[in-house]
Amino acid sequence: QVQLVESGGGLVQAGGSLRLSCAASGRTFSSYTMGWFRQAPGKEREFVATINWSGGRTAYADSVKGRFTISRDDIKNTVYLQMNTLEPEDTAVYYCARGRLSLPGTRSDAHDYDYWGQGTQVTVSS
Numbered sequence: 010q011v012q013l014v015e016s017g018g019g020l021v022q023a024g025g026s027l028r029l030s031c032a033a034s035g036r037t038f039s040s041y042t043m044g045w046f047r048q049a050p051g052k053e054r055e056f057v058a059t060i061n062w063s064g065g066r067t068a069y070a071d072s073v074k075g076r077f078t079i080s081r082d083d084i085k086n087t088v089y090l091q092m093n094t095l096e097p098e099d100t101a102v103y104y105c106a107r108g109r110l111s112l113p114g115t116r117s118d119a120h121d122y123d124y125w126g127q128g129t130q131v132t133v134s135s
Contacts, residue, residue, distance in 0.1 A: 011034055011107060015031050015129040021134070025095050027131060028090070029129060030087055032086060032087050041062055043107060058070070060080065061113065061115050064083075076094045092131070100132050106123075
C-alpha cells in the first residue's frame with residue numbers, strides 16, 4: 010500500500026517562505042510523476058505543481074509560477090514544494106499526490122493521480 014505523508018505546513022506572514030515535504034512509501038517512487046494540489050475553504054481542489062519521474066520536467070499553475078518550485082529526491086523518496094513570496098491567497102490545505110503509472114509526464118488534472126496524502130495546512134497572514 011502506498012502512503013504519502015506531507016509535512017512542513019504552518020502559519021507564515023505574507024512575503025514569507027515555507028517548504029513542504031511529501032515522503033512516499035514504496036520502492037518504485039522514482040517511476041512516478043508527482044504533484045501538489047491545494048484546497049482553500051469553500052473552494053475546489055486545484056492544481057499547484059507537478060514533476061515528472063526524472064525530475065527533468067515541471068509545470069506550475071499560473072498563480073504560483075515564479076514563486077513556487079517543485080523538486081524531488083528519489084533517494085529519500087520525497088517530493089518538495091518550496092514556496093516563496095507567499096500571499097494570503099495561498100492559504101489552503103496542500104496535498105501531494107502520485108501520478109498513475111500509465112500516464113507519464115507532467116499532469117495537472119487531479120484525476121491523473123491515484124494516491125493522495127492527508128494534507129498539510131498552510132496559512133498566510135496579511
